[in-house]
Amino acid sequence: MTRRLAALLALIGLVLVAGCVRVPTDGPIEESRSEGQPGTDPGIFIDPRPPQAGETRAEIVDHFFDAMQATPIQTGTAMEFLTKDAAAAWNPQLETITYDEAPVPAEAPGGAVTVRLTGADVLDERGAWQGALPPDRRSITFPMAMEDGEWRIDAAPDALIVPENWFETRYRQVSLYFFDPTASILAPEPVFVPRGEQLASTLTQALVMGPGEGLRRVVQSFVPSGLEVAVGVTVSDDGVADILLEGDAQLTAQTTELMMAQLAWTLRQDPAIESLRVSIGGVVVPLPGGVTSYRVDSGGEYDPAGFQSSPLLFGLRDGMVVSGDVTGLAAVTGPLGSRNLGIESIGVSLDAGTVAGIGAGGTSLLVGDLDSTGPDRVTTVVDGATALLRPSWDFAGRIWLVDQTAAGARVSYVQGNRIEEVRVPGLTGERVRSFLVSRDGTRLVAVVRRAGRDVLVVSRIQHTASGRGRVLGATSAVRIAAGGEGDMPIRAIAWSSPERVAMLVPVASTLTEVAHVSVDGSPAGPDITTAPIDAGLRWLAGSPDIDEPLYGLANGDLVNVSNQQRIEIDPGLAMLVYVG
16 A cells, blocks of 8 residues: 555656645745646746754744645645654545644643644645544644754654645545446445646546445446556557556456446546557556457446436425426326326436335325336335435335434335335434435435424445345435535435536525535535525426436526526426436
8 A cells, every 4th residue: 555655656756736825925935836738737836945054843844835836736845844754654545634723832841842724634645635634633742852963853654644725725525436346337425636737647547446345335446456556647649648657466357347446437537548558567457359449438337327317307296296397297108297296206217117105294205106107006115204305216126215303313225025214323213304315326415403493314225235235324414515604405406417416505595505515524616515506496407417407497497507597397297306
């Protein structure tokens, strides 16, 4: 692992970052602007000064923090503020810590220097967001020592510690693609990587590291664990990325296909790449059909949004199911389109073949075919529940349910003839208002009422590797966002991509706002929130397929959230959803 991290840092050090940033114009940091070359982005270079003679203990620590802001990213200058032994032991690749206010070093008794970080968050070695830095780590004590007549830091945390705004201008969020435990569908894992021309190299190195330890039984990788990136990924003029790996690997035709699918979905985020060629130990990995490279638009059958999932919209009108596109919603030909069975909410299978409806005041789950080619019957799968929320489907045909009982939420799923309860720490027994399950079956997102406020939480679902993946359990639900101040609720949630959830929050009597929240809870970009929409939206219809529009539903109006275009619809339409 250490060699991989060192390789990743070497790749990061090649990145040239564009954009104007706020940096000091005096003190130990000097900045200069690149003249640039044709076809390259000019940028600000931050060249920190090394330690100066006679600096105090506090100044050494202060300038050590400045030195970690070097651009292009490098830690060589920062190491000069450490003693020789401390520099040899320091491993800043293990974590990245961001803070929102410049720390003020204070000299402490015994010769140490202390620093208190405010608004601090942490990322792991892969760039995966871990949330707030634990309180017991926000205060850092730096032991100091005299070396060659000058003060130096004698031990430092194994982390790159940088300002939040510095990080935001130099890193971007991307996804690494791993498989679910059954190797049936890809699941994205958001990470942050440096911006710049070395995107392909950084993505490859991060993918080779594999998923984090906390994702055991949630996702798996078919990139063999014994491999390392030999050199940076090169991309030819015709868009072929050469990935040179070294190490021992036992690959079959099947595992080769799965590995290439992971690489293709991950590296397609670099627009310069059209296909991949992988070599291990200098030998090109053979591909099915005798082709020499693997196109990055291949592997569509593993799409985390569901392979060939229906793009249609589905809704309820007068208690009956309708479907179509925004220009016309017509009753489905199956039994739920011709009989008013008191359905209150629906979820539709990814192939648009079956609908699951909540009826009888939330006490029952009814399942029936959407068209008339199947049996003309509706099956009551669950009866005697308390208050079932809208159901959710995943790729394996599981219907996920949350029943809001007197003792709090009860989570379960229906698969075939089985109904299984799943305990979700932080969700089971809580007051749950709405929920979603990702189509890849690895995430459960829910709105929970806590301390008089709606919060958005996420849990990871664990499965076996056999068959369609028996559910083993779930991780503790962690908060990723909150609703408005005071009593402003989260009125609705929907997928807006495989890695983001749209959440509808009222901001005034007729104004509503849609925020796009990363599933890891990180600040994932500048376009997180849309402009307020002047309509009393009460429902969201969204899909993880980014090609499908996100719609907001109001009485008599359907609003395209991205451009606020309004489409007049039947005011009797009670809800609208995509499959899933």
